[in-house]
Amino acid sequence: MVARIYREEYGRxxxxxxxxxxxxxxxEDMVQEAFTxxxxxxxxxxxxNPGAWIVVTARRRAIDRLRREAKREQKHAEALLVxxxxxxxxxxxxADDQLRLIFTCCHPAIAPxxxxxxxxxxxxxLTTPEVARAFLVPEPTIAQRIVRAKKKIATAGIPYRVPAxxxxxxxxxxxxxxxxxxxxxxxxxxxGAELVRTDLCAEAIRLARLLVALMPDEEEAVGxxxxxxxxxxxxxxRTDPGGDLVPLAEQDRTRWDASLIDEGQALVxxxxxxxRPGPYQVQAAIAAVHSDAxxxxxxxxxxxxxxxxxxxxxxPSPVVALNRAVALAEVRGPAEALSAVDGLDLDGYxxxxxxxxxxxxxxxxxxxAGAAWHxxxxxxxxEVERQFIADRIAALE
Amino acid sequence: MTQYLLSVWHDYDxxxxxxxxxxxxAFAQVDAFNKRITEAGQWVFGGGLEAPSTATTVDNSxxxxxxxxxxxxxxxxxxxxxxxxxxxxLDAALALAQDASAACMGPVEVRPFQSE
Numbered sequence: 001m002v003a004r005i006y007r008e009e010y011g012r013x014x015x016x017x018x019x020x021x022x023x024x025x026x027x028e029d030m031v032q033e034a035f036t037x038x039x040x041x042x043x044x045x046x047x048x049n050p051g052a053w054i055v056v057t058a059r060r061r062a063i064d065r066l067r068r069e070a071k072r073e074q075k076h077a078e079a080l081l082v083x084x085x086x087x088x089x090x091x092x093x094x095a096d097d098q099l100r101l102i103f104t105c106c107h108p109a110i111a112p113x114x115x116x117x118x119x120x121x122x123x124x125x126l127t128t129p130e131v132a133r134a135f136l137v138p139e140p141t142i143a144q145r146i147v148r149a150k151k152k153i154a155t156a157g158i159p160y161r162v163p164a165x166x167x168x169x170x171x172x173x174x175x176x177x178x179x180x181x182x183x184x185x186x187x188x189x190x191x192g193a194e195l196v197r198t199d200l201c202a203e204a205i206r207l208a209r210l211l212v213a214l215m216p217d218e219e220e221a222v223g224x225x226x227x228x229x230x231x232x233x234x235x236x237x238r239t240d241p242g243g244d245l246v247p248l249a250e251q252d253r254t255r256w257d258a259s260l261i262d263e264g265q266a267l268v269x270x271x272x273x274x275x276r277p278g279p280y281q282v283q284a285a286i287a288a289v290h291s292d293a294x295x296x297x298x299x300x301x302x303x304x305x306x307x308x309x310x311x312x313x314x315x316p317s318p319v320v321a322l323n324r325a326v327a328l329a330e331v332r333g334p335a336e337a338l339s340a341v342d343g344l345d346l347d348g349y350x351x352x353x354x355x356x357x358x359x360x361x362x363x364x365x366x367x368x369a370g371a372a373w374h375x376x377x378x379x380x381x382x383e384v385e386r387q388f389i390a391d392r393i394a395a396l397e
Numbered sequence: 398m399t400q401y402l403l404s405v406w407h408d409y410d411x412x413x414x415x416x417x418x419x420x421x422x423a424f425a426q427v428d429a430f431n432k433r434i435t436e437a438g439q440w441v442f443g444g445g446l447e448a449p450s451t452a453t454t455v456d457n458s459x460x461x462x463x464x465x466x467x468x469x470x471x472x473x474x475x476x477x478x479x480x481x482x483x484x485x486x487l488d489a490a491l492a493l494a495q496d497a498s499a500a501c502m503g504p505v506e507v508r509p510f511q512s513e
Contacts, residue, residue, distance in 0.1 A: 156509050157399045159486035
């Protein structure tokens, strides 16, 4: 019970306490301690508002801590904690503690790889070892990144607030990128034995929902949430009972999560009405077209190709061009797609070689397809993907 | 309020400005920037430095009073000038640094002073 409340309330409590005491590290320590106290205090009866109980307990502990540690600043600190300053300095369009904390964790002055770790740690309530496991990075590395980032927030004076309107597009894109990265790391881990890390996907969706609830007018935030929901909806069909990977075209679509699809499609329709497309919205629209088709054969590839063309103008990248080539193969055939793929500078990317291998097989060029599968296999460290490739190579021979 | 050091770095293997007119333009822009932040009460101190070839390094940390005819760090990029400004937080300091960098036509590093 406490574990569930911890998961749900941790980020909010840390965010509120950070606003009150102005120190992220102190806020985290005190919230941790308050939850430890809660383990015994709540054993008989749960308080009516557990989150508020945690904040009040943590604030009292913070007062005690400051009293002990900083005699010189005691009066000031006490005054601040007992009588929180009025909310007068809000410069952003939305006043919410958690939103401020997301933007603080994703400030451009913090290294990109630290933003993800810090967001998961402070808002997701993941422990440092959990963050380290999620990204398959040694624990001391993650710990050091988090410590450095928190120190920079405190000493460089990174403000704890939502940026002003004119800064928002830049800052919001950084926040969206972090949430997207958390999701993709969960959906397609680059290494390891599992195909999916459901905890990371769930956390990314929770953060995206939070962002949309707090900034309901930001089309790209809505687009990101739609993209994550529609991608997540395929999760049950991505592996067979033996744990092997099932590609999109072969998935049993009755196993897709219909409620996630409904919710995602509704968000995409809302975005279409607003008519302010951005990269996440277009990707969500592509996922929505896939989710519309009852069978792989019923997929509207013309529409998907048109959406990829739009995505390529909004956010040109070789990876987008590669994905577009997959749609191109369905609309205009594998030969044209292959020549589009061969011009891409993505030699170190395993999906390029997997796509080439597939196109070459469809063109009857089995020997070259085999070579491309081998190259793809060398480039992925995920065991489920390797097994999938091994099966494809066996099928060629 | 926190004080921030905005330092300007030059690659001294390259001429800092492409021609004399560009240099004069940068000087005029920096003067305008200085005037603006002085009027806003954010100016603490600032100035340009002579070339690193004029630098002398003193090391008396071991009591030997070593004097070396060179800057301390052996890199091409050396500090060329700096401002000390007052700003309420890093975002405000970064906004000043954006304008400072545009004015002097070079990258600007932002670092907070230790408090107390």
